[in-house]
Amino acid sequence: MATIDRSALSGLIPEPVTREIMQGAIAESAVLRMGRRLANMSSKTQTINVLDALPSAYFVNGEATDSGAGDAWKQTTKMAWDKKKIYAEEIAVIVPIPEAALDDADYDIWGEVRPRLNEAFGKVIDAAILFGTNKPSTWRDGVVPSAIAAGNGVPTTSDVYSDIMGENGLISKVELDGFNPNGVMSAIQMRGKLRGLKDTTGQPIFKSDMQGATRYGLDGMDMYFPMNGAFDPSQAQMIVGDWSQLVYAIRQDMTFKIFTEGVIQDPNTKAITYNLMQNDMVALRAVMRLGWEIANPINAYNADIENPFPFSVYGKGGTVTTVTVKPATATVNKGAKQAFTASVAGDGIVSDAVTWTQSGAKSSISEDGVLTVASNETGSSITVTATSKQDGTTAGTATVTVGS
Numbered sequence: 001m002a003t004i005d006r007s008a009l010s011g012l013i014p015e016p017v018t019r020e021i022m023q024g025a026i027a028e029s030a031v032l033r034m035g036r037r038l039a040n041m042s043s044k045t046q047t048i049n050v051l052d053a054l055p056s057a058y059f060v061n062g063e064a065t066d067s068g069a070g071d072a073w074k075q076t077t078k079m080a081w082d083k084k085k086i087y088a089e090e091i092a093v094i095v096p097i098p099e100a101a102l103d104d105a106d107y108d109i110w111g112e113v114r115p116r117l118n119e120a121f122g123k124v125i126d127a128a129i130l131f132g133t134n135k136p137s138t139w140r141d142g143v144v145p146s147a148i149a150a151g152n153g154v155p156t157t158s159d160v161y162s163d164i165m166g167e168n169g170l171i172s173k174v175e176l177d178g179f180n181p182n183g184v185m186s187a188i189q190m191r192g193k194l195r196g197l198k199d200t201t202g203q204p205i206f207k208s209d210m211q212g213a214t215r216y217g218l219d220g221m222d223m224y225f226p227m228n229g230a231f232d233p234s235q236a237q238m239i240v241g242d243w244s245q246l247v248y249a250i251r252q253d254m255t256f257k258i259f260t261e262g263v264i265q266d267p268n269t270k271a272i273t274y275n276l277m278q279n280d281m282v283a284l285r286a287v288m289r290l291g292w293e294i295a296n297p298i299n300a301y302n303a304d305i306e307n308p309f310p311f312s313v314y315g316k317g318g319t320v321t322t323v324t325v326k327p328a329t330a331t332v333n334k335g336a337k338q339a340f341t342a343s344v345a346g347d348g349i350v351s352d353a354v355t356w357t358q359s360g361a362k363s364s365i366s367e368d369g370v371l372t373v374a375s376n377e378t379g380s381s382i383t384v385t386a387t388s389k390q391d392g393t394t395a396g397t398a399t400v401t402v403g404s
Contacts, residue, residue, distance in 0.1 A: 028122030030226040031129045031143075034183050035246035038086075041291065046086045046249055086291035087138035088251030093120040094264055095284045096274050117286055119228050126230035129246075129292055130185075130239070133232075140293060143246070143311050144236045150309035152177070153349035155317030155390060156237060161197050163314060164218075165205065168353060170240050171219060173312035178302030179242040181312075184223040187233035191225065194218070234316070241311030245296055251289035259283040318348020320388045323396035332382075333403035335375040340398055342369065342386035354386040360402075377402055 038046075095113050127133035132142030140146070147153060152173045154163055164170045174181040186194075194206035207217050216223040221240070260282050264274040276283055294310065302308035322345045332338045342354045358365040360382040362374035371384055380402055387395040 028118040028228055029125045030122070030185055030224045030228075030231075031126045031246070032122075032248060034185065034222075034224065034243040035248050035292070036244050038247050038249040041086065041088050041249045041251045044088050044251065046088075046291065047084070084293050084295065086247075086249055086293045087136070088249070088289045088291040089136040089138060090287055090289050091121060091124055092285055092287045093117055093124075095120075095286070096264060096276070096279075096281045097284060099280045099282060113284060121286075121288065122226075123228040123230045125290070126226060126228060127232070130230065131232055131235055133230075139291070143239060143241070143294070144313050144315075146294070147239070147241075147309055147311045147313045148349055150177075150307050151343070151352055152309050152312040153318075153351075154312060154314045155349045155351050156315060160193050161205075164197070164238070165199075170238065170312050170314045174240055174242060174310060177305060177308035177310065178299050179245065179308070179310040181240050181242055182221055183243045184218045184221050184238060184240050185231070186223060186225055186238040187231050187236070188225045188227065189233050190237050236313045236315040238314040239311060240314075245294055245310040246292065247295055248290055248292035251291070254286050254288045257285045257287075259285065313349060315349050317390060318346050318350050320344055320346040320350050320391040320394045322346070323354060323386050323388050323394055325384060325386050325396040325398040327398060329399050329401070331401040331403050332371065332373045334373050334377055336373055336403075338371045338373075338400065340365075340369040340371060340384055340386070342396060344388055344390075351388070351390040353389040355389055357385045357387070358400075359383040359385075371400065373400070373402055 095116055097113065124134070128135040128139065128142065130143050132139075132145055135142065141149070154170045154173065157163055159166075162169060166172065168176075171181055191206075195204070197205050199205055205219050206223075208215060216225070259276060261277050262283065263272045263276070264283060265271065266273050274281060274283070296308070296310060298308075324343045324345070326341050326343070330338050340356070342352070342356075344350050344352045344354065354369075356365045356367065356369050358371055360373065360377050360379050362377045363372060363382060364374070365371045365384065369384075369386070371382070373382070382400040382402060384398040384400060385395050386397075
């Protein structure tokens, strides 16, 4: 078999095309297209400073006079930054090319190879960032598992409109965490369900948008339907978020290498797919390195939230395991109020919606968990119960001692 080296394939891999492939891989990856690119990395790791404590401003009480400063003191404040690291990891794509095609001068080799490279890079990048599929050990958990862990999962129901647009729905989850959602990524299977959704005035919320960055829009946000095979509808039907918080950086431009001998194995089964020598083929390997992170800085709207996260996920409901009510115990005098909160945990996407009840003979509890102990309450203790709306068999309780 004749030896085919890089110089013999100069027409196959023109140097300027490297930049085209980099741009093509970013365009093919829905995640990179929606995320925010940082400056190229100069080393394997890059540290980004993320604000995690806000400054405070004060009114100055009066002003200094000849008799002294009085109360006109300007108070000090501080800001704090947390450090997050981006780790650049290698992503490689191998494209086998029949030698017969190389011998055909009229065959547009590069036109055939380029879209396959773009699609392959886009698929592996999106799957790793969105779902954590085959991600490097140094990379953080994917967007979907991280959103679910943060309590920003919305299980699917028959009321798709409320699931997405409701007060505690998919979009609201991001807003309640102090972020401004600006983009939607969805499985192609959702389009049929979205077409019939209308707002309270009868106007569709899912529209074709010829003016925006994408062909579709949902509630004023750009919407993407990735077609590279990376979006797994069994894990998520839709992702809403503030995509400016997802940042990535590239470590090196794409490099190429040609192989004339060797075997290509299926990464899952390890079975040999191609034997280059036996099949009269060459293999083009393209390599790039990149890293990503979710900046998730603190802001004026989420400084007091325990675990704010800029993304939410809509998908098949998981299994509710526990409901925890806080505070677990409290003493409340007659005529007074006490607010309770409930957290719902489980496997997969679980709703945090609960139904509140209380055991007092005269007292009451609101839909958002505020107990009012009646002034004529006859019981000495009250049990407050939060029952999961997703699974009515799972509940959590708190005990209230009624004071005088």
